[in-house]
Amino acid sequence: MQQNIKELKLYTQYLPEVKRYLSQLEEQDLWWTTVAMVGKINNEKMDPQLLVSIVETQKEFQQLRDMMIEALITRYLNQANSEVMLKAQATIDMINRNLFERTADVGFLATDDDLVNFMAESQPDASQQNFIQNRLEEYVAKYSVYDDIVLLKPNGDVAAKLNPNNQAQHSQDPLIQEALIGKEDYIEIYRHSDIFPQHGKSLIYAKRIQKQHGRETKTIGVLCLSFRFTQEMDLIFDILNSQDAAYEILLKDEHGEVLASDCPKTHPVGQKTSPPILSEKPISQDNQLQFYAQAKGYEGFMGLPWFSQIRVDNQIAFAEKTNSQSIGLKISPESPVYLKDLEQTNLKVSTLLLIVILNGKITSLKKDVQSFLPILDSFQDISRNIAEIFHDFIHHIHDVLIDTIQDKVRFSGTLAAEIMDRNLYERANDCRWWALNSTFRQMLSLHDQGEALNGEQEAELHRILKYINSLYTVYTNIILYDRKGMVLAISDPAQSELVGHSLGQVRDSQACLLLNSTQSYTVSEFEQTKLYNNRPTYIYHAAVKDWHNIQKNVGGIALVFDSEPQFEAMLKDTEPKYQIKEIQQASFSMFVQLNGILIACSHPDFAPGLVMDLPNELLAFEAGKTGTLGWKINGKNYVVGYQMTQGYREYKTSDGYDNPILALALTPI
Structure with missing residues (x-):
C-alpha cells in the first residue's frame, strides 16, 4: 500500500x-x-x-x-494516461500513414512515360519544357501535399522544377548518387538540401528515373518530391488539439531534435532535447505527464525514425472534463x-x-x-x-x-473519420492523375476516331494498368472505357471477360463523360456492383481527355476501391483500447451513411450494406461535429463516440464532392 x-x-x-x-x-x-x-x-x-x-x-x-x-486515483490516472497515449500514438501514425502514400507516388511518377521521355532528351526544346512543366503542375494540382518537384540529371543539373521560387540550377546533394546507384527503391530524407534551397529543411522522396533500350536499362536522372511537411503537421495538430489546446504535441527525431511543434514558444522547431525514451505508460515528471510513441507501422512501412511526444501539466491532465x-x-x-x-x-x-x-x-x-x-x-x-x-x-x-469511455470513443470516432477522409483523398487524386496518362489519351483518342486498337496497343494498355495496380494495391481493378462505356482494358487479368462489354456503371460513366476539367472526378454511390463481386464499394471515375483537345472527353478510367479490407483496417486501427479484455473484445467501430446504410464495421455481425436504425441525434450534425451518446443495440447499451467526416485539404471541402459519412466507435457498458 x-x-x-x-x-x-x-x-x-x-x-x-x-x-x-x-x-x-x-x-x-x-x-x-x-x-x-x-x-x-x-x-x-x-x-x-x-x-x-x-x-x-x-x-x-x-x-x-x-x-x-x-x-x-487509478481511474483518474487511467483517464489522463489514456488521452495522452491516444494523442501521441495518433500523431505519429497519422503522419506515417500519409507518408506511406508518398512512397507509392514517387515510385509511380518516376516511371511516368512523359517524365522518362523528357529526361531521355539531351537538349529538350521549349515545347517539351512547357509540356513537362504543365505535367508537373497538373500533378501537384491533384496531389496537393507536395510544394515542389525537381527533375535532376545524373550530374546534378536541374532539368525541370515546379516551384518558380526554387532558384536551384545544380545540386551536389549526395542523395542523387544514393538514388542513382543505391539498392533502395526510393530515398526518404528530412534535412536541408540544395535541391530545395527555399526551405530550411525538406522532406524529400527521391527515386532514379530509368529508360529501357531493348534489354538494356539506362539510368537517366532522379525525381525528387518535396512534401508539405510543416503544413501537414499543422493540420494534424489542429485535429488532435481541437478540443484542448493545453496539450503540447511534438514530433522529434531519434536524437531528440524537435521537428514539428504545436507549442513553438516553449518548444520551437530545431530545439535539442534528450533522446526519446519509450515507456508503457506516461511518466510523471516536473508536474507533467509525458509520453513518447513511435509508429505502429502501416502496410509494413515504418517511415523515418521519428517519435511523437505529448506533454501536459498535471493540473490540466486531471482537470474535470468540461466537454x-x-x-x-x-x-x-x-x-x-x-x-x-x-x-x-x-x-x-x-x-x-x-x-x-x-x-x-x-x-x-x-x-x-x-x-x-x-x-x-x-x-x-x-x-x-x-x-x-x-x-x-x-x-x-x-x-x-x-x-x-466517452473520451476514448469520441477520440476514436474523430480518428476514424479523419483517416477515412485522408485515404479517400488519395483515391480522388489517383483517378484524375491516371486519366491524364499520355498513352491512355493517345490510344483512346485514336479509338474515338474509329480506329480499332490492335493487339499490341491493347496489351500496352493492360500492361500499364497492371503496373499501376501493383503499386497501388488498394484497388481490385482499374478499368479504361470509351465514350460508349465499353471496357477497353483492365488491370486484373482474372477479370478479362469485362473487356469488350459495357462497364455497367451507366449513371457514373455518363457523369464522368460530362466532366469538363482535369480537376474533376465523380464517385459512385456506395452500392453493390458486379465489378466488386456483387459487394458494395466506391468506384472512382475521371475523364480521359482527347490528345489534341483537352476540352473533349474520349473515355474514362474507373478505380474499383477494395473497400472491405481497407475500411476494416481503418476501423481496427482506430478502435478504442481497453485493459479489460471483455470490454475490448465487445467494442467495435463503423462507418455509416446518414441514410443508415452501413459502409463498414469491425464487428462480424454487421455486414456492409446493412441498414442501421440510427438515433435521431446522429442525423442532425454538420461536418466535423463530434460527440458522444448512448445507443441501445440488440438490447445492449453502448457508449458511442461519433464524428461526421469533414474532408481533407480540398477533398470534400472545395472540390464539389459531397458525401457525409458518420464514423462511430461503440463500447458496451
Whole structure:
C-alpha cells in the first residue's frame, strides 16, 4: 500500500473530488477512534473482546478507504494516461500513414512515360519544357501535399522544377548518387538540401528515373518530391488539439531534435532535447505527464525514425472534463467494469460493523451496562455515514469510468473519420492523375476516331494498368472505357471477360463523360456492383481527355476501391483500447451513411450494406461535429463516440464532392 500512499500525495492536489472523499472518510475514521476511546475509558464492565472487534473492524474500514482512494486515483490516472497515449500514438501514425502514400507516388511518377521521355532528351526544346512543366503542375494540382518537384540529371543539373521560387540550377546533394546507384527503391530524407534551397529543411522522396533500350536499362536522372511537411503537421495538430489546446504535441527525431511543434514558444522547431525514451505508460515528471510513441507501422512501412511526444501539466491532465456530455447511461452490475470488489468489500465492512453493534447491544443488555448503548448508537451513525459515503464514492468512480469511455470513443470516432477522409483523398487524386496518362489519351483518342486498337496497343494498355495496380494495391481493378462505356482494358487479368462489354456503371460513366476539367472526378454511390463481386464499394471515375483537345472527353478510367479490407483496417486501427479484455473484445467501430446504410464495421455481425436504425441525434450534425451518446443495440447499451467526416485539404471541402459519412466507435457498458 506504500506506493499507493505516495500516489495519493502526488495526485490528490490535482483531484478535488478525491480530496473531498478522503476528508470525509478521515473524519469518520477520527470519529470512530474517538468513540472507541470514550467507550474503552467509561465502560470497564464491558467484554474487552467487543472493543477489540471494534478496533479490528476499524482496520478493515481503513483498508477499504485506502482501496477506494486508490481505485479512484487509478481511474483518474487511467483517464489522463489514456488521452495522452491516444494523442501521441495518433500523431505519429497519422503522419506515417500519409507518408506511406508518398512512397507509392514517387515510385509511380518516376516511371511516368512523359517524365522518362523528357529526361531521355539531351537538349529538350521549349515545347517539351512547357509540356513537362504543365505535367508537373497538373500533378501537384491533384496531389496537393507536395510544394515542389525537381527533375535532376545524373550530374546534378536541374532539368525541370515546379516551384518558380526554387532558384536551384545544380545540386551536389549526395542523395542523387544514393538514388542513382543505391539498392533502395526510393530515398526518404528530412534535412536541408540544395535541391530545395527555399526551405530550411525538406522532406524529400527521391527515386532514379530509368529508360529501357531493348534489354538494356539506362539510368537517366532522379525525381525528387518535396512534401508539405510543416503544413501537414499543422493540420494534424489542429485535429488532435481541437478540443484542448493545453496539450503540447511534438514530433522529434531519434536524437531528440524537435521537428514539428504545436507549442513553438516553449518548444520551437530545431530545439535539442534528450533522446526519446519509450515507456508503457506516461511518466510523471516536473508536474507533467509525458509520453513518447513511435509508429505502429502501416502496410509494413515504418517511415523515418521519428517519435511523437505529448506533454501536459498535471493540473490540466486531471482537470474535470468540461466537454463531457451526459448520455443518460449507468454501469450495470453485470458489466465487466462494474466495481464488484469494492462493493463486496464495502458490504463486508458494513456487515462486520453491524455485527459488532448487535453483539454490543446484546452484551450491554445482558450485563445491564446501559451506559455503553450511546457508544453503540454512535457507531451505528458512523456505519450509516460510511455506507452513504462509499455508495456515493462507487457511483462517482463509475461516472469517471463512463467519462473515460466517452473520451476514448469520441477520440476514436474523430480518428476514424479523419483517416477515412485522408485515404479517400488519395483515391480522388489517383483517378484524375491516371486519366491524364499520355498513352491512355493517345490510344483512346485514336479509338474515338474509329480506329480499332490492335493487339499490341491493347496489351500496352493492360500492361500499364497492371503496373499501376501493383503499386497501388488498394484497388481490385482499374478499368479504361470509351465514350460508349465499353471496357477497353483492365488491370486484373482474372477479370478479362469485362473487356469488350459495357462497364455497367451507366449513371457514373455518363457523369464522368460530362466532366469538363482535369480537376474533376465523380464517385459512385456506395452500392453493390458486379465489378466488386456483387459487394458494395466506391468506384472512382475521371475523364480521359482527347490528345489534341483537352476540352473533349474520349473515355474514362474507373478505380474499383477494395473497400472491405481497407475500411476494416481503418476501423481496427482506430478502435478504442481497453485493459479489460471483455470490454475490448465487445467494442467495435463503423462507418455509416446518414441514410443508415452501413459502409463498414469491425464487428462480424454487421455486414456492409446493412441498414442501421440510427438515433435521431446522429442525423442532425454538420461536418466535423463530434460527440458522444448512448445507443441501445440488440438490447445492449453502448457508449458511442461519433464524428461526421469533414474532408481533407480540398477533398470534400472545395472540390464539389459531397458525401457525409458518420464514423462511430461503440463500447458496451
